[in-house]
Amino acid sequence: MGDILIRDAFIATMDGSRRVYPRGSMYVDDGRIVEVGREVEAPWSPEYVIDGGHRLVLPGFVNVHSHLQQYFRGVYELIGDFYGVNLPLEGYRRPEDMEWLGLASCAEFIYGGCTTSMVIYTYPDGFASAVEEAGLRVVLGADIEEVDLERLRKGVYEYLPEKGEAAFKRAVKLHRDWHGRGGGLFTTVMAPKAADLAMPETYLKCSEFAGEHGLRMTTHLSQSWRECQQVERLYGKTPPRHLHDLSVLDDRLTGAHCTYATEADTRLIAESGMGILHCRGVRNPLVRWLDMGIPVGLGTDDYFHDVLQLLRENLAGQRARARAVGGAFGMLLGDRTRARPGFYELLELATRRGAEVLGLGGEVGSLEPGKRADFITVDMLNPFLTPTKDPLTSLVLYGSSGDISDVVVDGRLLKKDGSLVSFKMAEALVRAQGRVEEIIGRFFEDHPGQGERWRRMVPYME
Ligand SMILES: [Zn+2]
Incomplete structure (x- = not known):
């Protein structure tokens, strides 16, 4: 698991003091948050750097x-x-x-x-x-x-x-x-x-x-x-x-x-x-x-x-x-x-x-040193979110899942620059669709009377 440095981002820690760093940095190593604040330096050249000019960072x-x-x-x-x-x-x-x-x-x-x-x-x-x-x-x-x-x-x-x-x-x-x-x-x-x-x-x-x-x-x-x-x-x-x-x-x-x-x-x-x-x-x-x-x-x-x-x-x-x-x-x-x-x-x-x-408050839920590195970044540079004077309010009111750029769990990038990287999402969705068709097919075999009803109520069913 490599280390991650985020710099110059809008960081909402969501901690008990509601600390926000409008141009903040965060350093993550070995799955944990090491430091978060106004100015954070990585001790060496980090494996992954997120330059956060237009990024909002908050806990997952x-x-x-x-x-x-x-x-x-x-x-x-x-x-x-x-x-x-x-x-x-x-x-x-x-x-x-x-x-x-x-x-x-x-x-x-x-x-x-x-x-x-x-x-x-x-x-x-x-x-x-x-x-x-x-x-x-x-x-x-x-x-x-x-x-x-x-x-x-x-x-x-x-x-x-x-x-x-x-x-x-x-x-x-x-x-x-x-x-x-x-x-x-x-x-x-x-x-x-x-x-x-x-x-x-x-x-x-x-x-x-x-x-x-x-x-x-x-x-x-x-x-x-x-x-x-x-x-x-x-x-x-x-x-x-x-x-x-x-x-x-x-x-x-x-x-x-x-x-x-x-x-x-x-x-x-x-x-x-x-x-x-x-x-x-x-x-x-x-x-x-x-x-x-x-x-x-x-x-x-x-x-x-x-x-x-x-x-x-x-x-x-x-x-x-x-x-x-x-x-x-x-x-x-x-x-x-x-x-x-x-x-x-x-x-x-x-x-x-x-x-x-859930009893996990000591480990996750806010961006604080010592906690597990579970966080997301949001790309604010889209016309639904920018301009704004309050990124958090805009996210709640106008944000969508597609705006979530990176998703990190335990210091591991699962979504990077808007795409899933821990497994092949498209293949999983296509295969899942096949399974669902097959499950419904088996259901019809046992419930032959349901077919006509379904076709009447689900307009695009083949
Ligand atoms: Zn339930």
Whole structure:
């Protein structure tokens, strides 16, 4: 791993003091940031020099909640039958498909500047091999659920302990095979899927395993009304209260969404130290969570892993929400500098605060000496971004993944001057497209009645 010197760039460290160096330099050696500041000299001639006249440099994005479902784009959006098409189709992916599908996912993460992603997925082994080739930093979890999805489709919860057992074994194997690999690029997490989909014993087993191995836990929490109803029916409680009473609601746990958390749930979450993984939900009181001191990070969740787009969706969604409920922004409309969430605040959630939520705050998320060298550079010299008096605001409002010039993880260049260099992106995408066609073909063989429906609803399908 060679050393890297960046000079004369706009460096936003995203550290706790919000330090920015408008004409700054940064020196990276052996995968770590050695120095960042106004004037930094490399001790010898560095292997790679980035002359940053028009570059913005900031920590890589930390994507705190994502799955690998984006392969069936154009199907999900147009057919939209989650239990009838989406979920069964997922089941047609074979582990051997994941070599190319996994690389396609890695391409998406890297291209958009995600240097760390937490990825929860049923069969993560093939994906982990792709991640290793691509060079990303990941927190990986094999999700554990034990309901019969075929019956759930008809609204019936039937728990299959053997399904939960098999999923738990996959999670343990994932940990044994991958945790700590790649010089620490891989971390694993225990991921019982949700309180309506995994039984209390499974949460406790995961918690015990996590405790023994120093791991964290993650789950979907108060994500859907159906989940809340089922948990109420089984235990007479809300999902956060249920997990609290099981003693798993604590600062080692992160919960995705929390859309249907009640006022009492939110106070319970704040007291517990649990982190919230917020994605797009307009119902979610993001600003309030932040003001209550709840650790929050941002995740892309399902079909589209573009963090800049996610920031804009949150900007629009949260401000629309505030107006709709007559909240803070409604009162502050006359003063744009105080509007929440702010541009900088969103970037913090997508970098340092996201890393903190995942327990990686000591290693990544900001540009500070001693931290791992995970960063991106943005080429500001394009007509959507320049001229500007505030590069960070412009990036949030008008930037796109294509503007991200370099992506560096652990001191290794994965994207250079706008192109992926750790593997051949075009080949991965073409091969992944072939796999998707083949998977859908097999799905049709078993569901001959679906063909006509698909052709009607997906206009360009051959
Ligand atoms: Zn999710």
